Amino acid sequence: MTALLDVRDLSAFYGASQALFSVDVALGEGEVVALAGRNGMGKTTTIRSICGLVSSRARTLRLAGCDIAGTAPHRIARLGIGLVPEGRRCFRSLSVRENLLVAARKGPWTLSRVEALFPRLAERRDQSAGLLSGGEQQMVAIGRALMTNPRLLILDEATEGLAPLIRKEIWAAIHALKGERLAILVVDKTLSELLPIADRCVVLENGRTVWTGHPADLSREMQERYLGV
Secondary structure: OOEEEEEEEEEEEEOOEEEEEEEEEEEEOOOEEEEEOOOOOOHHHHHHHHOOOOEEEOOEEEEOOEEOOOOOHHHHHHHHEEEEOOOOOOOOOOEHHHHHHOOOOOOOOOHHHHHHHOHHHHHOOOOEHHHOOHHHHHHHHHHHHHHOOOOEEEEEOOOOOOOHHHHHHHHHHHHHHHHOOOEEEEEOOOHHHHHHHOOEEEEEEOOEEEEEEOHHHOOHHHHHHHHOO
16 A cells, blocks of 8 residues: 555654654545544644644655655645644634635535535535534535645544534544545544444554554454543
């Protein structure tokens, strides 16, 4: 497998404090990889490091063959990463349609395709994003990332704190995206939803990669040890 994303021996820092010590993550074209671990183990910091939002260093940090170590976040985004950050972060004063179009780049993902993936957004196209429910704002955040036409979609806790019905709709959308062979790196606490969709799983413990493999090989003992299940 040729790696679309290749991260080896990644370390990251918040000022003088080291948050990641040795993280390895690889992801191929069309692959879905689950990044798992208990709270505070380095999942979000890993994502932020990949996207250039945290001071980091690595033996290898490449996207589609390009060395992205030290590259500005906006340039990394232009190389093909669509990030859906934890906490949604919509432009609350803009309409749903404006939130989607503000990030648009040429490619297969258009406004009509995003609205087909999330019909709720078509119904609320002209509504201010600040008036949407939390789940609808999350759909806007995912749709906005898709409108950049990324090669890699990164989802950080995309279903956290949402109502069961909305969670179900978002997981259905993620399954649909996998069916279209979009590469996805996904963080989520709900292993019953996360593991079945993943081609591989990377488990973090104290800022280090401690296990990588097929989800079916992640034993109950390993889940209890590293994921708190």
